Amino acid sequence: MIPGFTGSPLDRVDAWRQDPAAVADAMASPRARLLRLNGLDPAPGADGLLDWTSLAEADPDHDLALLGLIDGEPRFVALTPAVAPAARRSAALTVMLDHLPASEAATFAVARSLVDWHARHRFCARCGTPTAMFRAGWGRRCPTCRAEHFPRTDPVVIMLAEHAGRVLVGRQRSFPAGRYSALAGFVEVGESIEEAVARELAEEAGVTATGVRYLVSQPWPFPSQLMIACIAPVAGDTLRLDDNELEDAFWATRDDIRAALATDPAARFIAPPPYAIAHTLFALWLAEQGS
Amino acid sequence: MIPGFTGSPLDRVDAWRQDPAAVADAMASPRARLLRLNGLDPAPGADGLLDWTSLAEADPDHDLALLGLIDGEPRFVALTPAVAPAARRSAALTVMLDHLPASEAATFAVARSLVDWHARHRFCARCGTPTAMFRAGWGRRCPTCRAEHFPRTDPVVIMLAEHAGRVLVGRQRSFPAGRYSALAGFVEVGESIEEAVARELAEEAGVTATGVRYLVSQPWPFPSQLMIACIAPVAGDTLRLDDNELEDAFWATRDDIRAALATDPAARFIAPPPYAIAHTLFALWLAEQGS
Numbered sequence: 001m002i003p004g005f006t007g008s009p010l011d012r013v014d015a016w017r018q019d020p021a022a023v024a025d026a027m028a029s030p031r032a033r034l035l036r037l038n039g040l041d042p043a044p045g046a047d048g049l050l051d052w053t054s055l056a057e058a059d060p061d062h063d064l065a066l067l068g069l070i071d072g073e074p075r076f077v078a079l080t081p082a083v084a085p086a087a088r089r090s091a092a093l094t095v096m097l098d099h100l101p102a103s104e105a106a107t108f109a110v111a112r113s114l115v116d117w118h119a120r121h122r123f124c125a126r127c128g129t130p131t132a133m134f135r136a137g138w139g140r141r142c143p144t145c146r147a148e149h150f151p152r153t154d155p156v157v158i159m160l161a162e163h164a165g166r167v168l169v170g171r172q173r174s175f176p177a178g179r180y181s182a183l184a185g186f187v188e189v190g191e192s193i194e195e196a197v198a199r200e201l202a203e204e205a206g207v208t209a210t211g212v213r214y215l216v217s218q219p220w221p222f223p224s225q226l227m228i229a230c231i232a233p234v235a236g237d238t239l240r241l242d243d244n245e246l247e248d249a250f251w252a253t254r255d256d257i258r259a260a261l262a263t264d265p266a267a268r269f270i271a272p273p274p275y276a277i278a279h280t281l282f283a284l285w286l287a288e289q290g291s
Numbered sequence: 292m293i294p295g296f297t298g299s300p301l302d303r304v305d306a307w308r309q310d311p312a313a314v315a316d317a318m319a320s321p322r323a324r325l326l327r328l329n330g331l332d333p334a335p336g337a338d339g340l341l342d343w344t345s346l347a348e349a350d351p352d353h354d355l356a357l358l359g360l361i362d363g364e365p366r367f368v369a370l371t372p373a374v375a376p377a378a379r380r381s382a383a384l385t386v387m388l389d390h391l392p393a394s395e396a397a398t399f400a401v402a403r404s405l406v407d408w409h410a411r412h413r414f415c416a417r418c419g420t421p422t423a424m425f426r427a428g429w430g431r432r433c434p435t436c437r438a439e440h441f442p443r444t445d446p447v448v449i450m451l452a453e454h455a456g457r458v459l460v461g462r463q464r465s466f467p468a469g470r471y472s473a474l475a476g477f478v479e480v481g482e483s484i485e486e487a488v489a490r491e492l493a494e495e496a497g498v499t500a501t502g503v504r505y506l507v508s509q510p511w512p513f514p515s516q517l518m519i520a521c522i523a524p525v526a527g528d529t530l531r532l533d534d535n536e537l538e539d540a541f542w543a544t545r546d547d548i549r550a551a552l553a554t555d556p557a558a559r560f561i562a563p564p565p566y567a568i569a570h571t572l573f574a575l576w577l578a579e580q581g582s
Contacts, residue, residue, distance in 0.1 A: 008481070014494055109481040110482075114481075123415060125413070214505040219480065242306070244309075
């Protein structure tokens with residue numbers, strides 16, 4: 001069971017990022033390739049895969065970020081400042097993601113998070129001066145105060161509260177009709193994964209975690225979360241929902257989860273798609289139940 | 292075994308952050324307390340604990356952030372823009388941390404990360420305009436482009452490569468004399484915890500992870516990391532060190548780890564302090580070995 005957006009064949013060649021000569025060589029290489037994007041979405045390529053073109057196709061006004069190497073070939077993406085930052089995925093992308101192989105989606109995730117971060121971080125947060133890319137696209141530096149800024153990765157806990165053989169699923173108002181998922185929230189400064197899980201379950205559903213067990217993680221490039229999936233036994237099943245966060249929630253049985261993952265038309269709810277870690281979390285929990 | 296900087300009694304009352312009337316009431320409460328800091332360090336209080344004072348002591352020029360409630364009392368910290376941002380802890384703080392109870396250190400961690408983030412993020416990264424605090428200190432908003440910015444939490448993997456009953460410890464040039472620790476590195480955009488562990492071990496030590504097992508996490512407020520501790524069995528014990536990252540590394544036995552944790556003068560290396568997650572990671576690994 002491979003989590004979504006993982007398994008990219010990309011070798012990030014971190015050492016090259018601090019070696020301008022290595023980056024210049026990579027850019028001059030006839031084997032260098034540029035990822036084609038439509039805004040923040042992948043341009044459709046042959047066989048429904050990602051599309052790569054020559055660096056000669058790049059707009060000379062755009063910086064190029066070095067994603068890394070695939071099959072020994074340097075892979076770049078153009079940093080398009082005019083991209084409208086979009087935390088949510090487009091309807092077209094949602095359709096694409098249903099068909100894109102996980103390893104292709106994983107390479108796209110790196111590019112999307114990086115392009116979006118540059119577009120939304122063109123000025124120094126410390127002094128307000130326009131910044132310039134450095135480290136081959138893996139940072140921006142301020143020419144005035146010399147502050148260095150690096151791409152953000154925001155850790156998010158996503159968890160199944162578990163009680164008497166059932167797990168808690170909830171829906172936000174913004175979800176598609178019928179969709180329920182595991183509860184989730186950002187890890188805040190000054191707290192551990194375990195503390196964030198307990199806090200979010202208490203805040204959103206009024207339930208008290210008696211333990212927290214890590215299961216699996218994946219990146220989520222909308223815009224750049226690290227999703228950390230856990231299971232938390234809770235002390236009771238009485239819910240007190242935070243109406244701002246959750247429109248509804250209920251305790252799902254093994255059969256409910258199995259039907260949802262099987263996209264059974266009679267299922268009690270519609271599960272998130274396979275590339276979302278909630279799907280993986282449901283499947284891992286079900287496997288643990290021996291069914 | 293409680294990880295460092297966890298176990299704060301703070302109730303973050305997230306709902307209040309979006310309720311200006313609740314925050315105003317909290318500020319007007321005679322029970323409201325202000326955390327006393329010297330720059331980014333705690334001001335020493337009675338019995339070596341944190342020191343809290345009346346909100347009347349706050350500089351009226353400084354915004355106050357609502358940390359949350361302790362013992363039902365609203366707790367605030369002043370956002371001092373002149374604080375010199377310091378990723379490293381001061382010598383005085385290092386001494387303090389050896390004596391501060393974990394729950395006190397955990398409350399301090401929230402305050403320190405928050406104050407430091409505001410000091411380094413006073414301008415809009417999207418358009419360069421000076422921003423203003425909102426959400427009771429848990430964010431900043433741009434008056435020009437309306438972008439909202441939230442405190443950063445940077446996930447870091449820290450891991451013990453394990454081979455034939457030994458684990459890999461390494462030292463950076465900047466470490467105190469004799470200190471060795473687990474290897475560590477930032478999780479990048481577009482990768483999972485498991486992928487980050489494998490990448491860092493390959494980059495820094497040239498070893499190949501055959502699996503990754505999550506153990507425990509904690510915040511690290513210098514400035515605001517989320518430390519994610521793992522154990523990774525590796526395929527072989529031949530090392531190829533990245534000289535930029537590591538000055539030295541070796542495979543430590545159970546006895547080596549036990550002696551280091553016991554601060555045995557004859558120990559092969561000096562372990563990180565108990566409030567560092569590497570210490571917890573060593574102790575958990577040792578416990579797993581049945582010794």
